[in-house]
Structure formats: structure tokens, C-alpha cells
Amino acid sequence: MTTDPLTATCPLPRTDTDAVLMGHGAGGRLFAELLDTVIGPIIGADPVAEDAAVVAVDGVGVVVSTDSFVVTPHDFPGGDIGSLAVHGTVNDVAMRGARPVALTLAYIVEEGFPVADLARITASAACAAAGAGVAIVTGDTKVVERGGADGIYINTTGIGELLPGAVVTAAGADPGDAVLVSGPVGRHGAAVMAAREGFAFDLRSDSCALNTMVEDMITAAGRDVHVLRDATRGGIAAVLNELAFASGVGIAIDESAVAVPDQVAAICDVLGIDPFHLACEGTLVAVVAPDAADDVLTAMRARPEGRGAHRIGVVTNTHVGRVTARTALGATRIVDMPLGEQLPRIC
Amino acid sequence: MTTDPLTATCPLPRTDTDAVLMGHGAGGRLFAELLDTVIGPIIGADPVAEDAAVVAVDGVGVVVSTDSFVVTPHDFPGGDIGSLAVHGTVNDVAMRGARPVALTLAYIVEEGFPVADLARITASAACAAAGAGVAIVTGDTKVVERGGADGIYINTTGIGELLPGAVVTAAGADPGDAVLVSGPVGRHGAAVMAAREGFAFDLRSDSCALNTMVEDMITAAGRDVHVLRDATRGGIAAVLNELAFASGVGIAIDESAVAVPDQVAAICDVLGIDPFHLACEGTLVAVVAPDAADDVLTAMRARPEGRGAHRIGVVTNTHVGRVTARTALGATRIVDMPLGEQLPRIC
Numbered sequence: 001m002t003t004d005p006l007t008a009t010c011p012l013p014r015t016d017t018d019a020v021l022m023g024h025g026a027g028g029r030l031f032a033e034l035l036d037t038v039i040g041p042i043i044g045a046d047p048v049a050e051d052a053a054v055v056a057v058d059g060v061g062v063v064v065s066t067d068s069f070v071v072t073p074h075d076f077p078g079g080d081i082g083s084l085a086v087h088g089t090v091n092d093v094a095m096r097g098a099r100p101v102a103l104t105l106a107y108i109v110e111e112g113f114p115v116a117d118l119a120r121i122t123a124s125a126a127c128a129a130a131g132a133g134v135a136i137v138t139g140d141t142k143v144v145e146r147g148g149a150d151g152i153y154i155n156t157t158g159i160g161e162l163l164p165g166a167v168v169t170a171a172g173a174d175p176g177d178a179v180l181v182s183g184p185v186g187r188h189g190a191a192v193m194a195a196r197e198g199f200a201f202d203l204r205s206d207s208c209a210l211n212t213m214v215e216d217m218i219t220a221a222g223r224d225v226h227v228l229r230d231a232t233r234g235g236i237a238a239v240l241n242e243l244a245f246a247s248g249v250g251i252a253i254d255e256s257a258v259a260v261p262d263q264v265a266a267i268c269d270v271l272g273i274d275p276f277h278l279a280c281e282g283t284l285v286a287v288v289a290p291d292a293a294d295d296v297l298t299a300m301r302a303r304p305e306g307r308g309a310h311r312i313g314v315v316t317n318t319h320v321g322r323v324t325a326r327t328a329l330g331a332t333r334i335v336d337m338p339l340g341e342q343l344p345r346i347c
Numbered sequence: 348m349t350t351d352p353l354t355a356t357c358p359l360p361r362t363d364t365d366a367v368l369m370g371h372g373a374g375g376r377l378f379a380e381l382l383d384t385v386i387g388p389i390i391g392a393d394p395v396a397e398d399a400a401v402v403a404v405d406g407v408g409v410v411v412s413t414d415s416f417v418v419t420p421h422d423f424p425g426g427d428i429g430s431l432a433v434h435g436t437v438n439d440v441a442m443r444g445a446r447p448v449a450l451t452l453a454y455i456v457e458e459g460f461p462v463a464d465l466a467r468i469t470a471s472a473a474c475a476a477a478g479a480g481v482a483i484v485t486g487d488t489k490v491v492e493r494g495g496a497d498g499i500y501i502n503t504t505g506i507g508e509l510l511p512g513a514v515v516t517a518a519g520a521d522p523g524d525a526v527l528v529s530g531p532v533g534r535h536g537a538a539v540m541a542a543r544e545g546f547a548f549d550l551r552s553d554s555c556a557l558n559t560m561v562e563d564m565i566t567a568a569g570r571d572v573h574v575l576r577d578a579t580r581g582g583i584a585a586v587l588n589e590l591a592f593a594s595g596v597g598i599a600i601d602e603s604a605v606a607v608p609d610q611v612a613a614i615c616d617v618l619g620i621d622p623f624h625l626a627c628e629g630t631l632v633a634v635v636a637p638d639a640a641d642d643v644l645t646a647m648r649a650r651p652e653g654r655g656a657h658r659i660g661v662v663t664n665t666h667v668g669r670v671t672a673r674t675a676l677g678a679t680r681i682v683d684m685p686l687g688e689q690l691p692r693i694c
Contacts, residue, residue, distance in 0.1 A: 020460045025490025034488065038462060042469045043452070043483050053484035055449040058508045060407040066451035066504055068489045102402040104413035105390070106502050108455070113367045115385060122389045136390050137400035140502075141381065142415045143372025144692065148497050153489075155453050157413055157504035161405045345491065 026346075027233025028338040050170050051092040051229065054162070063100075063160040065092035070153050072345045074121070076195040078187075078204030079281075082124035085154040087207050087281055088347060090132045091230040093158040094211040095284065097166025097218055103129055106140040106155040113151050121152065132209035134158070163215060165222040172226035173247035175317035178293035180286040182213065182300050183308035184259035185236050189278030190267045192346050199270075203263040206305075208282035213303040217286065220299035224292035230284045232347060234338045237276040239285050240323040241337040247287075248320055253313030253335070255325040277338040279346045287315060373693075374580025375685040397517050398439040398576065401509070410447075410507040412439035417500050419692045421468070423542040425534075425551030426628075429471035432501040434554045434628055435694060437479045438577040440505040441558040442631065444513025444565055450476055453487040453502040460498050468499065479556035481505070510562060512569040519573035520594035522664040525640035527633040529560065529647050530655035531606035532583050536625030537614045539693050546617075550610040553652075555629035560650040564633065567646035571639035577631045579694060581685045584623040586632050587670040588684040594634075595667055600660030600682070602672040624685040626693045634662060 023030040052065035069085040079087070086103060093100040105125060109118060129136050187206040194201045210230060217225055227247070229239040236258070244251045260268075260275045268275045282305055288296045293311060300306030323335040370377040399412035416432040426434070433450060440447040452472060456465060476483050534553040541548045557577060564572055574594070576586040583605070591598045607615075607622045615622045629652055635643045640658060647653030670682040 018462055020456050020458060020462060020465060020490055022458050022490050022492070025456070025488055031488060034462075038466050039469050039486070039488070042466060042473050043486070044473070050485075053449070053451075055482075055484055055506055057404070057409050057448055057506060058407045060405045060409075062404050062407075062409055062506060064449060064451060064485060064504075064506055066453045066485060066502070067487045068453045068455050068502060070455060070489045070491050070495075101404055102400070102411060104400075104411060104504050106413045106415045106504075108415050108417060108500055109367050109372070111367060111369050115365055115367060115381075118367060119385050119389060122386050126389050126391070135402075137402055138397075138411060138413060139386070139390070140414045141372055141378060141386070142417045142500075142692075143367055143369050144417050144497065144500075145369070147494060148417075149500075150491065150495050153455055153491075153496075153500070155413070155415060155487075155502035155504075157411075157451050157453075157502075159402055159404060159409060159411055159506070345489075 022344040023339060026344060027238055030339060051095040054096060061162050063093050063096045063098035063162060065089055066155065066157040067092060068153060068155040069347055070345050071192060071347050072150060073195055074151060076205055077191045079207040080121060080124050081152065081154055082121035083128040084207050084281060084347060085156045086125050086128035086132065087209050088232065089156040089158040090134055090209045090211055093160035094214040095228040095230055097168030097228065098160035098162050099215060100134045100158050100160040100211050102135050102137045102159045104138050104157045105136050108142045108144060108149045108153040110149040110151055111143055111146050132211055163218045166218045167223045168225055168228050170227055170243050170246040173243055173249050173287040173315045174226065175249055175315050176290050177226055177287045177315040178290050178311055179251060179253060179313040179315065180288060180293065180297060180309060181236065181283065181312050182306045183283045184261045185231065185280055185283060186260060186264040186275040186278030188281040189343055189346050190264040193271060194267055201263045201267060206280050206282035208305050210282060210284055210305060213300060213306045216299040216303060217296050220295045221288060221292040224289035225286060225296065227287035228284055231280040233279050235277045235279055236285055237335050237338055240335060243287065244323055245321045250316035250319035251313060251323040252316050253325050256328045257310060257312045259308060259310065276335055369691040370686060373691060374585055377686060398442040401443065408509050410440050410443045410445035410509060412436055413502065413504040414439060415500060415502045416694055417692050418539060418694050419497060420542050421498060423539045423552055425538055426554040427468060427471050428499065428501055429468035430475040431554050431628060431694060432503045433472050433475035433479065434556050435579065436503040436505040437481055437556045437558055440507040441561040442575040442577055444515030444575065445507035445509050446562060447481045447505050447507040447558050449482050449484045449506045451485050451504045452483050455489050455491060455496045455500040457496040457498055458490055458493050479558055510565045513565045514570045515572055515575050517574055517590050517593040520590055520596050520634040520662045521573065522596055522662050523637050524573055524634045524662040525637050525658055526598060526600060526660040526662060527635060527640065527644060527656060528583065528630065528659050529653045530630045531608045532578065532627055532630060533607060533611040533622040533625030535628040536690055536693050537611040540618060541614055548610045548614060553627050553629035555652050557629060557631055557652060560647060560653050563646040563650060564643050567642045568635060568639040571636035572633060572643065574634035575631055578627040580626050582624045582626055583632055584682050584685055587682060590634065591670055592668045597663035597666035598660060598670040599663050600672050603675045604657060604659045606655060606657065623682055
């Protein structure tokens, strides 16, 4: 008896664990299990998490998203924990087809942390917010003892308004839709790993705000933009798997169509990591109606952050809940949901 | 030459420090200085911080507040870090005269933290949110290495809608207004300190949601409710000083009118702490038009959490920016803004 490569997947390790693991925070299968079995049932939340929720306030749909940032090191080529905390949340709000309008900024700082570093990180966050056209409207600062926060942790929560004509949800992919990506993948994860390991690669994180590009995409195609996900923790592998599951469809991608920068590929070779599992912080996956794909790609490519936008695959009604990739050799492999433990504290 | 007790205040220690101090996180003068001199100017924020901001989303005023919770121990009589994280943010939203409608819940958890404790804290947060009538709509979980988060830190951000007829702001106090407090003071801070020190006092934190009582107060008096502040970090001393400064008025209170439970007074005696500096987490200060005071007190007393509501003083047009207390002996003392270092990690 042979194993069908399209249904086989590596077994999840025993995760009826009694302790939280680093991998529970990596946005992969371990986190999904924690959400499905522990947190979700208690909160009563939909386990198919979107990047952001939509809340009715005085009859208006308000988009809300929250993220904490614990990246180490605090500084990496192309950004720092301050700019990342802004871009990450701005993008999560935008991924619901929304215009982010306000951010909260909450610090947990360690006693003895240099005030100069706090000022520098704050300035970086403020600059990133101004660049995205989003106001930082309120905040909080807590201080814990030395050793209690690895310097600084940051939470940002974003508030946004739905763009006119946008109907964007992780469950919106239809068979036949085109799968697009806004640029080369894996740059954030690789840049942070290189900074952490002291590798002298010429590589910058892609960390940037995607909200303006999203507005242009919605303007170009309206409700034909079905799904938007920024490929953060777990990389494009995680977001493609999540949207396949949420939409009840299959995703078939052409592996050679996914742009992986040489430096990212080199770091992945050294560390034994799949580039599809590496986090991006300024690169999104879009699922759009087939007739709208060219217009959306044109809108993306008109922006610097979408210059490298390209089509990587198609939504299918086979292999539901799975992501398959056609390799350069013509074989088909499963693009699995990352387990989660490889790259802790990448954001 | 004698010193006028109404203008003298203890000098602030050198705070052009190059490192963050525990006191910077305690909501007192050190934090105010950090906000005024470092964070505020960079963000471009109003240094007179309200408990919550009001943001225009599609033309609707949305109230937003964020807080991180690092309380130690995680469990204390009357609550835990999960319920506290909900009550604290629900109350901050309510203090703008708003009805909280949604919360985000973001965890930073340490590797090795028991999943059972995570579930218990999540259940406590969910129960507190249900009790307040507020939905937890989205969240985040990050995991850091052992020792990196003292078990768990929680950020909550609250979203609310302004109550019809409410015009509540820290700058709204007018001379002649009545100063009310919703119950006895210092219970949260004293309960946490007792738990931390292992004192066997029969004392529970006042941690609870105040949003329903606030709705009843606004229903009773509308725009005659001028200021609402929950007396968290820094206690009633901090909030009275903040509102005196923000409104450009003086506050004169009758010290003996402020209810201090015997157990709170006993702990303050042991630790050498002013009960007016002790945090509350379910007790608010209200400044209301004089003619509305009785109606507001009636509305407060009709709720269990406001049963002990009473009048403690009056807003003046003298001693602007200062809080003075008439002592039991008939003397007048300054109620100073706490410096901030006495009670770290109380919330």
C-alpha cells in the first residue's frame, strides 16, 4: 500500500501537553490547536480566525485587530520592533478590506531599559504610523523588573473603516479564482534570522504598510477581491492553508512562480527552512476573481511595495483544505501548514 | 520664612535618568514626566491623557482604550490577571461616557506556562467580559522563552460607543461641581499587596466592571456628569490631581468623608502607604454639576458596585491644579500626585 502524497501529512506531535511551548506562539499548527482546543471554546470565538474582526459600533462596521510584538533582536535590517508593531497591525486591519484610521500603542518595558532606546523605538513607530496615514491615539506603559520583558514588548491594536465596495474575508475564495502575491517571499523572517545569527547577508525585511496598495486594489476590482492575507508568521504556507481551510477549497500553486530572493534561499539552505514558511511583513496574498486578476496586478505593481506582484496559482474544488505545489520537476507536493517551532519571536 | 503648605510639594528626583525605572510604570509623576518629555512629543499626542480616545470611524465617534496587565501575583483575593484585564479596559472605555462593545485579548506567555493556567485565566477573562456585556472579538498569542514574561502578560483594548447625551472628559470639571466617589478606596492595591506579602487580611479587590453603573449615571444626569475617572494606578490621589490639572481647577476634599476600609488602613499602616495612593479597580471618581449630585448618587447607590457612593468634596477656582484635603483636625494638606515607585505591578 502506498501513501497518497496529497492526503498524507506529518503527524502532529502529542500536543495535549501540559505546558505552553515556543511553537504555540509561531502561528502554525500548534497555535491553531491551542486556539481550537483551549482559547476558542472558552471565549466562544470562531476558530477560523481572520486577521481582524468587524464590530458594530453605533451601526457602523469597525474593523479591529490586535498583535503583540516580541521580536528579537529589536533592530534588524529594514526595521525595528517599533516600525514592525505599526506595520503588522496596520496590515492586519487592511486585510479585511479596510482603511486603518487609528492605532493604540502599549509598552511593557523592563526596568533599566535605556530611555534613549525607548525614544528611538517610539520615533520609529510614530514615523511608520505617519507613513501609513494612521494616528496613534492612545497608549499604555507598564514596567516590569529586570529580565522580565527582554527589554521591551509592544502591543498595537488597530481600528479601521471598511472600504466602500470591499467584501473581503478568509472564507471568500471560490474555485477558479487567481492566487496572487505582492512580492518576493520570506524577506522578513530571513532578515531577522540573519541578524540573530550574525550572518552578513545583504537582505532587508519587507516590513512596510500595505494599506494604500489595498485601497488601490479595492478601487480596481471592488468585491472581486475575495481574500487578502499578509503572509506573516508561518509565511505563505500558513496563509494559503488557512484560507483553503476557511473557504473550503483547494489551492494549487506553481512553485517556480513564487519569487524567493537568492539571499532568502541561501539562508533557508543554511538553516534547513522552507522559504514558504518564512514570515513576510510587507507582502500579501490575494485571491481574486479570474477576470479581475490583471486589473488587480496592475494596481499592485503601480505601488513600490507591489512592484513584484505576480500570479502564483489557482483556487480549485479538489483537494479541499489543502495547498499543493507543482514543483519545477513537474511533481506535485503538499505545502503543509508549518508546525510552528522553527522560528520563534520573528515578530 | 515659612513654606506655604498649599504650594509646597516634594521635589521630583532627578528624572533625566538614562534608564527606565519601575516607577515609570506606576501611573504617577514619573510616568507623567516620561509621557510629557519622551513619548508624547514624539507621538504628537496630547500630554493630558484621557483614559480613552475618541476616534472618528465612518463619521461615528468610536471610543478606544488600551492597557497591558502585568499584575503579580496572577491571583489575588477578588480576581486574577484575566478578570482584571477585562475590568480595567472596560472601565477605561466607560470613563469617556461610553458603552464598551468589544475587547481584544492579547497574551504574551512564557514557555512552560501551564496550559491549565492559561485556560483558567482565559475562562476568567471570558466570564468577566460576559458579565460586563462585552464581546471578546479577536486576540493574539505570543510565546517567549522561560523567564521572559513572568508567566503571562495580557493586553486588552476596548472599543465603545458614546452614550447618548454624554459629554465626559477629564477637562470638564467646573468650579462648584460636586466630587463623588463610588465606594471605599484602596481595596485593589491593598488586596494585591496583602497577597504578595502573605498577609492574612480578609480583604478583596474591588475589581469589577463599572459600565452599567456609568450608563445609569448618564441616564440620570446626562451632560451634568462632567468627569469620570476610575481610580486605578496612583489611586484617588492620582486621578484627582490629573483632573484638577486637565480642567484647570482646584479640588478640595474632606479627608474624613473618604471611606477607607479598616483592612486597607491597616495594610497602609504596616507598609507606610497613603490609602489615597492605592489603586482601585472597581471604584470611580465622578465630578458632576451641583444640582445633579443627588440624582447621580441615587443612581450609583442603586447598583451593588455603587452602594457605598458618597460625596467627598467640591471643585474650586482657587489652588488651581492642586488637590487639598481638610483633615479631621481641621488643618489643610496637599494631596500630592504619587511619585510612582511604591506599588509596582499592581495591575
